[in-house]
Amino acid sequence: MTASPAAAAATLTTRAQEVSPRIVDDILTLVRQETSSYDLPGLATGLELLRELTVQRLGRPDHEHRYPGGECGDTLTLTYAGTGTGTGTGAGHVLLVGHYDTVWPTGALAGWEQLRPSDDGRDRLSGPGIFDMKTGLAQGIWALKLARESGAPLPTVTFLFNGDEEIGSLSSRPVIEETAQKADVTLVLEPTAHGAVKTARKGTGIFQVTATGVEAHAGLAPQDGASAITALSEFVVAAAKVAAPDRGTTINTGLFKGGSAINVVAGQATAGVDIRVSSEAEQTRVDEELDAIKVSDPRVRIEIDHAWNRPPMTLNAASAPLLALAREVAREQGRDSLPDTAVGGASDANFVAVLGLPVLCGMGAVGDGAHAQGEFIYPDTVPAQTALVAGVLGRLARPLRG
Incomplete structure (x- = not known):
């Protein structure tokens, strides 16, 4: 007997809570490897660490390709075939995009205060790149792991990790555009805007x-x-x-x-x-x-x-049904709402949106301080954000129809 959407959502949310300490450990593992956009050796080590972490959690991908970045960090795609629907015509294909480079120069980690008290009494975890956007990377990996464990049919999922987003995605842009056009939906694991997804960017x-x-x-x-x-x-x-x-x-x-x-x-x-x-x-x-x-x-x-x-990003016609779906999943998981907003920063979602393709950005961390000393996340939000992405994946085994 198939569980109701509400029951399935509750199970997924509970499981995300149970594994939250492990997700946080993976976040901190990524943060401790510094990956400045201008440090090619550090980027290479960071990408290999990210790949190993993905394989540890999800197994070896069905397809893998590494695109040399030249003077920028390399771009890596890892594709995991869908379950229950096959990978042929009619099966969904979701692209999860995240950058592993940060604005912080190598050496910034030394002396960085990791656990920061807050005025509201909530724990904060801090570190170079933790908010923008290594938390999103770890949450995305775990989202697919939890979605698999749920037993629901899943789409084919391709992770795209690029190492030059903070300097304009100079080498990775064509890879992002090409890969997004082969997928049905793109989710960008950039941090949220205080919990809101980002549907418009400058x-x-x-x-x-x-x-x-x-x-x-x-x-x-x-x-x-x-x-x-x-x-x-x-x-x-x-x-x-x-x-x-x-x-x-x-x-x-x-x-x-x-x-x-x-x-x-x-x-x-x-x-x-x-x-x-x-x-x-x-x-x-x-x-x-x-x-x-x-x-x-x-x-x-x-x-x-x-x-x-x-280019500027707006909520295009193709993305509106995806936003509606994410909000439906959020309601099933017990959230009062899932707001969306426009922000001044740009991301790789801009490249996808201008092609008229469905994309949601800001599916990652909840915190603040991007590009500022002391950027942080609220670790108590990690389970909900991971469960949200997992729940959306579970609803995309077939291509989204607008």
Whole structure:
């Protein structure tokens, strides 16, 4: 006799509670291996650790492929065939996406306070990358394990682990796009927004601005020089005024360097500019207005590399039924609601959404502090988040129909 949805959901939730300490142990195992986006040896070790952990929990995959990342971390796909429906026509196929790289430089772990008290009396676990997004990785692996244990028919599941998300998914983007198009549904294991899934994200631009001036002796002939630093400073101030927060557009110059010596009028300077937009129209406006900026010294040449990295993400028609399904699973598991929200950050979900494919992002950790010292998770939320993903997998043995 088949258990009712409510009974099956209760069993899954109870099991997630029982194994929660083991899931947390796996989270901390991943966190203790530092994986800075710029540390290729650390990324290689971290990916192998992640692969071994997946195999320990789920067995050897039916298909495995590693895509070299070049100057970025490699991308790994591990596919586990569905149960009860086979893997042919009519069987569901779910892609679980998660990045294993972090923004934190190697060495950040030393001296990091792991257990942090909170004002609300709840335990917090902290560590570089624990919130963004190593908790999501561990929860995703355990979600499939728990879904298997439930005995429900399951879709084929492909894990995609990439090591360059924090620097724009420069090598992994084509792999993500190709793999997502072969799947019926994509779930991105990025952290939640205080428990809410993310159905809209801003598009991002990673612009490099170069100023080329004229070097001269700062004491003997300063008038002969044209300072690239001064000109680029003017540009940065003007660029900040192009931002339009009321339209969802922000502009942040996060890196600035230049010059060769303190007593030399700078001949070269560069700036790294982070741009976030909510629409393609804003992309066009920003491009045009940045190109129109003039600096006071005409001898300095300003060059802008307009590198739009991720398109804006919205809740497309294909994703709406997936959100409805996730909410239904959440209700069956005893949640009052499963809110969704729009956020300023971008993720690999942007690449999937713009293709018109069904995708939900923010299926991972509950906590806060992404990219900030002391990022943390609430370990008491790990069972519910794991059970949610497991429950969704259990409902996707057949392709989702919108």
